[in-house]
Amino acid sequence: MRLGQTGDRDAYESLLRELLQSLRRVVGRQWHRAEDVEDIVQEILISLHGVRHTYDPERPFIPWFMAIVRRRIADAARRSASRRMHEMNVEILPETSADEDAKKKTEGNTAGEAADQVRHALSSLPPAQREAVELLKVQGLSLKEASKKTGRSVPALKVMVHRAMKSMRRTLE
Amino acid sequence: MTDPTERTAQLPKALAGDADAVRPLPGPHARMMAWFLLSLSFAVAAAWIIGPRPDLSARLTDTFFIIETAAAVLTSMMAAAAAFCSGCPGRPRWEQFVALPFVVLWIGSLGFGCLGSLAGWVENGGQWAMDLVCFPYIAAISSLPLLLILTMIRRLAPLAPATTTGMATLAASALGAAALRFVHVRDASLMVLVWQVGSVALLTGIAAALGKTVIRWPHEARQHRLIWSNRQTDATQQQ
Numbered sequence: 001m002r003l004g005q006t007g008d009r010d011a012y013e014s015l016l017r018e019l020l021q022s023l024r025r026v027v028g029r030q031w032h033r034a035e036d037v038e039d040i041v042q043e044i045l046i047s048l049h050g051v052r053h054t055y056d057p058e059r060p061f062i063p064w065f066m067a068i069v070r071r072r073i074a075d076a077a078r079r080s081a082s083r084r085m086h087e088m089n090v091e092i093l094p095e096t097s098a099d100e101d102a103k104k105k106t107e108g109n110t111a112g113e114a115a116d117q118v119r120h121a122l123s124s125l126p127p128a129q130r131e132a133v134e135l136l137k138v139q140g141l142s143l144k145e146a147s148k149k150t151g152r153s154v155p156a157l158k159v160m161v162h163r164a165m166k167s168m169r170r171t172l173e
Numbered sequence: 174m175t176d177p178t179e180r181t182a183q184l185p186k187a188l189a190g191d192a193d194a195v196r197p198l199p200g201p202h203a204r205m206m207a208w209f210l211l212s213l214s215f216a217v218a219a220a221w222i223i224g225p226r227p228d229l230s231a232r233l234t235d236t237f238f239i240i241e242t243a244a245a246v247l248t249s250m251m252a253a254a255a256a257f258c259s260g261c262p263g264r265p266r267w268e269q270f271v272a273l274p275f276v277v278l279w280i281g282s283l284g285f286g287c288l289g290s291l292a293g294w295v296e297n298g299g300q301w302a303m304d305l306v307c308f309p310y311i312a313a314i315s316s317l318p319l320l321l322i323l324t325m326i327r328r329l330a331p332l333a334p335a336t337t338t339g340m341a342t343l344a345a346s347a348l349g350a351a352a353l354r355f356v357h358v359r360d361a362s363l364m365v366l367v368w369q370v371g372s373v374a375l376l377t378g379i380a381a382a383l384g385k386t387v388i389r390w391p392h393e394a395r396q397h398r399l400i401w402s403n404r405q406t407d408a409t410q411q412q
Contacts, residue, residue, distance in 0.1 A: 004192060005194065005195050005196075005197055006194050007192065007193055007194030009189045009190065009192050010189070012188075012189045012192045013185045013186055013188075013189035016184070016185035016188060016189065017185045020181065020182075020185065034177070034178070035177050038177035038178055038180070038181045039177065041181050042177075042180065042181050042184055045181075045184050045185070045188060046184075046188070046390075046392050047330075047390045047392070049188045049191070049192070050390055050391030050392050051262070051329075051330040051390070051391065052192075052195055053195040053196065053197055053198055053328065054197075054198055054260065054261050054262060054328075054329060054330050055197060055262075056197060056198075056200060056261065057197055059263060060263070062263075063262075063263035064262045064263035065262075065263075066263070067262035067263045067264075067330075067332060068262050068330065068332075071262075071330075071331075071332050151401065151402070
């Protein structure tokens with residue numbers, strides 16, 4: 001880290017690579033989904049990078065590093081708890097369509113094909129509309145949360161999603 | 174879309190590419206002394222401009238006055254040290270509470286003075302004097318020290334943001350309260366306890382509540398700035 005603070009990029013990169021394995025182990029003790037572990041590990045590395053000037057070269061490195069790790073793991077746990085409070089379990093999935101033919105046609109597709117079509121329709125959207133759909137329809141954020149995350153106003157997001165759904169429907173037809 | 178494990182593996186290279194040389198922050202004690210000396214100069218100048226109290230030379234020979242003022246100044250110094258330590262990862266946790274004994278000494282010395290003045294206060298009918306002048310004076314004398322310490326703590330890691338901003342504000346307002354004793358004639362300890370310590374506690378509480386807004390992780394602060402600029406763009410487009 002001392003070399004990293006002086007601008008030695010190679011030394012800094014090898015330090016971060018070395019930390020990666022122990023980070024995955026530490027985070028993996030508390031989080032079991034691989035995606036969550038990777039997200040938190042990335043968050044910790046970015047946080048550490050942002051405050052590397054707070055490391056005092058006269059003091060040991062591990063306590064400095066572990067203090068950041070513990071803080072970021074606690075932040076992730078808090079975020080996850082607040083997200084869980086807004087989620088709802090659905091036991092019976094809604095009907096895909098009231099029309100029997102359309103239903104057969106839709107359900108006849110394999111899940112993979114349907115997913116590919118939706119992905120294609122999503123990728124053909126302009127970036128701002130795609131971001132709005134991903135946040136509101138894929139990640140299931142509320143309008144307020146999505147507005148906070150993107151900085152766009154709630155009415156602007158509503159308009160974007162409306163337009164996006166319209167053009168996705170056209171693409172899927 | 175890239176696999177998350179793959180993305181993590183690419184991160185060290187990406188971060189190293191952005192790793193310009195950085196100057197390590199000076200130690201918390203050096204920063205505390207720098208802040209204290211600058212702030213003390215300002216507080217002395219502010220007290221001089223407002224005008225020293227007429228009985229100052231007599232008060233300077235009063236042991237209680239000296240103890241109460243010294244306790245407020247020590248509270249200010251230790252709270253500043255606690256604020257700087259709380260944002261340096263890896264430092265012992267007890268450092269965050271180093272100001273507490275001095276806060277107890279300060280409030281205790283005022284409380285002890287209260288016992289003496291309590292009898293007189295009851296004899297006078299137990300009237301509360303509204304001493305609202307304390308709050309604006311403390312706020313004015315503390316303004317520059319507070320601005321200075323808030324600027325200094327923004328570069329710290331937000332490990333305990335409420336403690337960091339709370340202690341920083343306690344440092345500035347306790348210094349303001351100490352300086353106020355040299356200009357403000359009210360010396361009944363009960364009034365000082367309620368109005369001066371009350372003002373300090375109010376400012377400290379507000380700052381602690383705003384901790385997470387004041388100090389953020391640098392990448393989250395950048396995200397926040399981006400959100401604001403997006404909001405501005407949306408507002409302009411809607412107009």
